[in-house]
Amino acid sequence: xxxxxxxxxxxxxxxxxxxxxxxxxxxxxxxxxxxxxxxxxxxxxxxxxxxxxxxxxxxxxxxxxxxxxxxxxxxxxxxxxxxxxxxxxxxxxxxxxxxx
Amino acid sequence: xxxxxxxxxxxxxxxxxxxxxxxxxxxxxxxxxxxxxxxxxxxxxxxxxxxxxxxxxxxxxxxxxxxxxxxxxxxxxxxxxxxxxxxxxxxxxxxxxxxxxxxxxxxxxxxxxxxxxxxxxxxxxxxxxxxxxxxxxxxxxxxxxxxxxxxxxxxxxxxxx
Numbered sequence: 078x079x080x081x082x083x084x085x086x087x088x089x090x091x092x093x094x095x096x097x098x099x100x101x102x103x104x105x106x107x108x109x110x111x112x113x114x115x116x117x118x119x120x121x122x123x124x125x126x127x128x129x130x131x132x133x134x135x136x137x138x139x140x141x142x143x144x145x146x147x148x149x150x151x152x153x154x155x156x157x158x159x160x161x162x163x164x165x166x167x168x169x170x171x172x173x174x175x176x177x
Numbered sequence: 178x179x180x181x182x183x184x185x186x187x188x189x190x191x192x193x194x195x196x197x198x199x200x201x202x203x204x205x206x207x208x209x210x211x212x213x214x215x216x217x218x219x220x221x222x223x224x225x226x227x228x229x230x231x232x233x234x235x236x237x238x239x240x241x242x243x244x245x246x247x248x249x250x251x252x253x254x255x256x257x258x259x260x261x262x263x264x265x266x267x268x269x270x271x272x273x274x275x276x277x278x279x280x281x282x283x284x285x286x287x288x289x290x291x292x293x294x295x296x297x298x299x300x301x302x303x304x305x306x307x308x309x310x311x312x313x314x315x316x317x318x319x320x321x322x323x324x325x326x327x328x329x330x331x332x333x334x335x336x337x338x
Contacts, residue, residue, distance in 0.1 A: 079206065079281055080337045087205075102199050113207070116195070116281050119338065121203035 078119035093129035197273035217245035243329040244315040251308040266295040271317045286334035
């Protein structure tokens with residue numbers, strides 16, 4: 078699996094790593110101009126982010142993170158989302174219980 | 178627009194050429210955007226056999242070979258990709274490169290991946306033309322740290338999770 082990530086993000090990640098093997102992998106990956114996107118091995122990247130202690134947020138590309146946080150803000154303003162499929166499922170389960 | 182029709186042929190410009198800047202097991206592919214005219218030769222060496230009773234010579238397949246070349250259009254000023262290629266040539270370092278018919282982040286993209294050594298660069302600076310360096314390469318004889326031989330292999334892109 079391959080994950081696109083910018084050179085800048087890789088350099089930032091490398092600076093947070095203590096493990097020399099992971100640090101060297103990140104450093105080796107980042108020889109380009111800072112804005113350049115590279116395509117890194119997802120598993121190794123996950124290990125690096127986990128080791129840096131911030132995998133859940135930082136493993137996603139910046140643009141995706143921005144979109145997600147924007148979506149979360151809109152969601153917060155609108156209130157809780159109703160899930161019609163879940164409601165139907167619940168109803169049919171209730172029906173089954175009544176029938177039995 | 179006829180949505181049930183798909184294009185057949187694709188141009189060289191639509192292909193993507195990468196080098197791996199990390200490790201073979203956990204690669205980080207970097208696109209070489211300033212390349213063009215990527216040519217490869219792949220196949221067995223055919224050796225002729227002759228013997229007294231044969232009316233004609235016949236061929237038998239020998240060792241398979243992989244080699245090729247590409248052109249790199251020089252950039253004025255700092256060019257980290259070109260510097261990387263020059264370093265790899267001078268140090269005799271093995272490069273892991275991949276060439277795909279689409280971007281590496283699509284499972285539909287297919288091509289090859291191979292460890293290579295760079296040969297003699299040949300640069301041409303002529304009149305109106307951009308300065309171009311022709312870079313030949315051949316498959317390297319190499320092994321992973323686990324002792325497995327690494328050869329030319331077909332390669333596909335992967336869609337990120």
